[in-house]
Amino acid sequence: MARKRISGNERKALILDAAKRVFTRTGFEAAKTQEIAREAGVSEALMYRHFPSKLALYRAVLRQTIREQDENFDELVPQEASAAGIIHTLRAYFRHAASLSDDDMQQRFRMLLASLSGDGTYARLVYRRSQRTLDRSIMDAMEAARASGDMAGEALDLANTSMFIEHVGTMMSAIIATSQGDTPYAKSGEELVRQAVWFCCRGIGLTDAAIARHIDD
Numbered sequence: 001m002a003r004k005r006i007s008g009n010e011r012k013a014l015i016l017d018a019a020k021r022v023f024t025r026t027g028f029e030a031a032k033t034q035e036i037a038r039e040a041g042v043s044e045a046l047m048y049r050h051f052p053s054k055l056a057l058y059r060a061v062l063r064q065t066i067r068e069q070d071e072n073f074d075e076l077v078p079q080e081a082s083a084a085g086i087i088h089t090l091r092a093y094f095r096h097a098a099s100l101s102d103d104d105m106q107q108r109f110r111m112l113l114a115s116l117s118g119d120g121t122y123a124r125l126v127y128r129r130s131q132r133t134l135d136r137s138i139m140d141a142m143e144a145a146r147a148s149g150d151m152a153g154e155a156l157d158l159a160n161t162s163m164f165i166e167h168v169g170t171m172m173s174a175i176i177a178t179s180q181g182d183t184p185y186a187k188s189g190e191e192l193v194r195q196a197v198w199f200c201c202r203g204i205g206l207t208d209a210a211i212a213r214h215i216d217d
Contacts, residue, residue, distance in 0.1 A: 076134060
């Protein structure tokens with residue numbers, strides 16, 4: 001039976017998918033082009049016809065990953081400037097972090113960790129774009145929560161607040177992805193998400209009353 005011929009674009013997509021998996025596992029520096037070609041089911045020579053270097057392939061993977069990340073920003077932007085908006089955003093974020101069913105999302109979290117242990121190119125790009133896209137709406141929501149009495153205590157720097165929350169989500173995702181069902185967390189699924197939201201809401205200064213009022217909305 002003759003093998004189905006695939007187009008150049010389909011082959012390029014296969015190479016990109018394979019490269020993403022390899023870069024996710026090893027980071028850019030340790031990734032081998034031979035391994036990427038083998039995982040894509042093509043020769044190195046053919047791979048280089050589509051991407052002239054490992055760096056060009058890595059940049060293509062970054063562009064694709066960033067486009068996918070942009071598709072999730074709508075869900076992570078607070079839908080209202082209030083404590084409720086902050087809580088709903090945190091719940092959406094931690095649901096992504098704790099999701100084992102979303103392979104693409106897990107790959108992005110693992111690629112972030114691989115980047116942090118390497119040259120940091122992808123991580124810096126993700127953080128800059130995230131802050132540029134989300135920070136204004138998050139700041140508006142925090143200011144509204146403080147004005148309404150739903151947030152108290154010392155006002156934290158916004159960039160640090162965003163990064164601290166991101167650290168929790170990234171490590172949660174990494175632990176869940178590598179634990180094969182046996183995680184050190186006492187809870188799982190929605191209850192794990194709920195407790196992560198409580199933890200971060202308290203950390204940024206939301207009152208217990210405000211959290212309790214909106215955590216299960």
